[in-house]
Amino acid sequence: MRRNRVVAMVVMGVAALALAACSSSAATQAPATAAAQATAAAQATAAGGGGGGGGGGGGSVDVGSLVTTDMAASVLGGSPTAVNLPGIGASAGVSIVSYATTGGDSLVALVEKIPGGIPAAYLQAAMAMAGSKGDLQTVNGLGDAAGKTVNDHDATLAIAKNGSIFVLYAQADAQAGTDLESKLESVAQAVLPKL
Secondary structure, eight states: HHHHHHHHHHHHHHHHHHHHOOOOOOOGHHHHHHHHHHHHHHHHHHHOSOOTTTTTTTTTHHHHHHHHHHHHHHHHOOOOOOOOOTTTTTGGTTEEEEEEOTTEEEEEEEEEEOOOOOOHHHHHHHHHHHTTTTOEEEEEESSEEEEEEOSSEEEEEEETTEEEEEEEEEEEEOHHHHHHHHHHHHHHHHHHOOO
């Protein structure tokens, strides 16, 4: 059950960021309208998925080759193993990998290429809009635009760079969200030069 919630959260975050970034009028829409569009885009992305986790659409990056088991272990501790995420894959245009420990802690990494790229002004507007609606905090120095959310025992880092959206999510019951977030930033700094 937790895995479904994680996948849904990651897909919704990416869809919201991509939708806001690609729509020149998104920053001026009423919050309810933008949120409804983001939810619809996330549902369409999730419904369009097929095959196993880890695939990617044409020209997409294989995130499983970028975020390794060793990187997952550096975030979660222990010996995480790759977990198949059915329903998300090549036909959704998303590359996703998930790692989990026997204790239930998990790390999910996702990359989605945005055809035609995303202008920097749209990225900044999307991050500002997302930040005004909740707990998203801007992160400087990562990609073209980045934001994070940090909770008690989980953290999410969303980054836009070179026409790609890169999302990392980690959940660990025995770790504070702030500790997870700093570890996610370390993983992101290692992966971003390869995007």
